[in-house]
Amino acid sequence: MLFFDLVVLGGGPGGYSAAIRASQNGLAVALIDQAKLGGTCLNSGCVPSKAWIATAETVDHAKLLNTVAAEPFEFVIDFEKMKLRQRRITTQFQKSLDVLMKKNNVTVIMGRGKFISERTITIDGDEPTTISFGSAIIATGSRPMKLFDLGPEKTLYSSSIFDMERLPKSMLILGAGPIGCELSGVMARLGVEITMIELMPRILPLEDHEISSQMEREFKKLKVKIVKDVKVDSVIETSIGITAITNGGQRLSAEKILISAGREPNTDNIGLSELGIKLGSNGELMVDGDLRIKGVNNIFAVGDVAGQNMLAYTASHEGVRVADAICGKVIPIDMPPIPSVVFTIPEIGSVGKNEEQAPDNAKVGRFLFRGLSRAHCTDEITGFVKVIADGNTDRIIGMHIIGPRATEMIHIGTVALAAKITATNFGSMLFAHPTLGECIWEAANDVNGRSLHK
Numbered sequence: 001m002l003f004f005d006l007v008v009l010g011g012g013p014g015g016y017s018a019a020i021r022a023s024q025n026g027l028a029v030a031l032i033d034q035a036k037l038g039g040t041c042l043n044s045g046c047v048p049s050k051a052w053i054a055t056a057e058t059v060d061h062a063k064l065l066n067t068v069a070a071e072p073f074e075f076v077i078d079f080e081k082m083k084l085r086q087r088r089i090t091t092q093f094q095k096s097l098d099v100l101m102k103k104n105n106v107t108v109i110m111g112r113g114k115f116i117s118e119r120t121i122t123i124d125g126d127e128p129t130t131i132s133f134g135s136a137i138i139a140t141g142s143r144p145m146k147l148f149d150l151g152p153e154k155t156l157y158s159s160s161i162f163d164m165e166r167l168p169k170s171m172l173i174l175g176a177g178p179i180g181c182e183l184s185g186v187m188a189r190l191g192v193e194i195t196m197i198e199l200m201p202r203i204l205p206l207e208d209h210e211i212s213s214q215m216e217r218e219f220k221k222l223k224v225k226i227v228k229d230v231k232v233d234s235v236i237e238t239s240i241g242i243t244a245i246t247n248g249g250q251r252l253s254a255e256k257i258l259i260s261a262g263r264e265p266n267t268d269n270i271g272l273s274e275l276g277i278k279l280g281s282n283g284e285l286m287v288d289g290d291l292r293i294k295g296v297n298n299i300f301a302v303g304d305v306a307g308q309n310m311l312a313y314t315a316s317h318e319g320v321r322v323a324d325a326i327c328g329k330v331i332p333i334d335m336p337p338i339p340s341v342v343f344t345i346p347e348i349g350s351v352g353k354n355e356e357q358a359p360d361n362a363k364v365g366r367f368l369f370r371g372l373s374r375a376h377c378t379d380e381i382t383g384f385v386k387v388i389a390d391g392n393t394d395r396i397i398g399m400h401i402i403g404p405r406a407t408e409m410i411h412i413g414t415v416a417l418a419a420k421i422t423a424t425n426f427g428s429m430l431f432a433h434p435t436l437g438e439c440i441w442e443a444a445n446d447v448n449g450r451s452l453h454k
Helices: 013-024 039-044 046-066 079-103 176-189 209-221 310-328 372-375 406-418 423-427 438-446
Strands: 001-011 029-031 107-110 111-115 120-124 129-138 142-144 155-157 168-173 195-198 225-227 232-239 242-246 250-256 258-261 261-264 299-301 338-344 347-354 362-368 384-389 396-403
Touching: 001 013, 001 310, 013 079, 013 129, 013 310, 039 046, 039 079, 046 079, 046 176, 129 310, 155 232, 168 176, 168 209, 168 242, 168 250, 168 310, 176 195, 176 338, 195 250, 209 225, 209 347, 209 384, 209 396, 338 362, 338 372, 338 406, 362 438, 384 423, 384 438, 396 406, 396 438, 406 438, 423 438
Parallel strands: 001 029, 001 129, 029 107, 129 299, 155 258, 168 195, 168 258, 195 225
Antiparallel strands: 111 120, 120 129, 142 261, 232 242, 242 250, 338 347, 347 396, 362 384, 384 396
């Protein structure tokens, strides 16, 4: 029987990051996955959706080009070419991961892994095998929650939408969180009639309230219908599509429905019950502060399956952290500030406390992108930056951006929070002109009423 110092179950960001770091630390590592490396993020989530969003953005770019074109033109996206581009990108990075595994001497075993003891796992693949290990990391990720018993022909999820053969004329999107809002913006720009249905009183309910309001205004410009504060009790298939029936009796119909109302951990059929491992209320693995599964000394869990932060980059961070810990390296006690990004159009980036979460004496600074010459040059004037500082210490405790390049610029806020910078100190820094980043500088100065251009 083969022996490995570490076995990693799951080849997504958490799993492959852990495998690489453990191998760099000198361990013999096996990575087990039943599908393509990269997990949901690369194959049916983050990366495919961002490829689609980048293509959808060209609709807005074409409008700008039309204002300076010698002759007016009509720009129409070819859905098949759009899908081919997305597949080329994912295939490229699948191959890159294969190369990384070989470069780092990680043994990749394709198949479904199942624990049969605290030191042994079987793999049901092309060549079924059993291996033993010193430590293990479970990084099996999550999957979209299936709320209704419907067939795949008219019902889509955040993973299966990328397999659509053609664009529908209309679509219901159940859930107005990040996934629902991202894909609503894409589909609307492709000419699909969209109705978004949200359980909470506002879309993007975890974002700052002003960002939610701004995004709702942008959707109205796209003629996206938004139905808020309702619960869908049932969904029925009809001869022409799908009808959702709300708790108030409202009937909303479309050709297809995309269900983006949460995810659930992949913890079934991997041998957990055989090890006596109990799951949390949402099916997640319960871990201690070191991400070790409670009740088992040598098995850890990272990423979505641990039920803490369902983000690809937190999974990667946790995977590296556990791989270092297994090798006796120091684990940081405090988790660094975690930025949140939403790839809507315009983009959203947030870190730290929002205005609702901040203390009553918090100070708030704002600046609009339309106040920047750079934003007008690129025709991206929608949105704003909000900086929140502690009323006593002036330390920045939150930053929220909706606008161009927000998903990139929010990392400035992450560094500011991690370094415990005050709004005054931040405002004393130099930002190049003309840049979009000046919006953050102006908002930080506005915290103390010192914005120059407001």
